[in-house]
Amino acid sequence: QSVLTQPPSVSGAPGQRVTISCTGSSSNIGAGYDVHWYQQLPGTAPKLLIYGNSHRPSGVPDRFSGSKSGTSASLAITGLQAEDEADYYCQSYDSSLSGSVFGGGTKLTVL
């Protein structure tokens, strides 16, 4: 059971927009700690996609965006492409653990 809650799967057709939610609690997201998002392509290590709730590292397309409100955060992907098919994880800092907590991951299928 992951500390952060994500839907197990989402899907969308090429060109469409999808969102992935991430819900935490008062010791992590609700305490004001940032949410970060990672993309994991099959057989590879996770890659930082969004940091600080809404910032994109260099090289990440602006089709990816993030937001946070209260104890939840969301990742939005617009203009879906076949190459976006991957697992997506949210992560935050948890004060009760003094360390990182992850969501269970969401598998994105591009139809």
Added chain:
Amino acid sequence: QLQLQESGPGLVKPSETLSLTCTVSGSSISTTDYYWGWIRQPPGKGLEWIGNIYYKGSTYYNPSLKSRVTISVDTSKSQFSLELSSVTAADTSVYYCARTANYYDSSGYRTQLDYWGRGTLVTVSS
């Protein structure tokens, strides 16, 4: 460009100790702005934070693993290491090392894992 590389045995017997090392290149391990950490992922499952270490040696462990985990650092070799004792089949996972932010900027406290190793599969089996 910062790179992290995990190394260690790919097969460990039950009840023994799993030992992995992460070698950091392209940037100093002795930085005040980052922790160095371990994360694992069982086959087909999600990510689990194991623990972090600061270059001066202070450590932070996941309470669920704390009794079995030791993370250490060797700044002279630019390496940090993971030991997990009394392993069982449930510890079979891909183990990743990663750099974790630990600094404040104008927007707040930064905690993202910005660089990851490729990961190494460790199987616990007799």
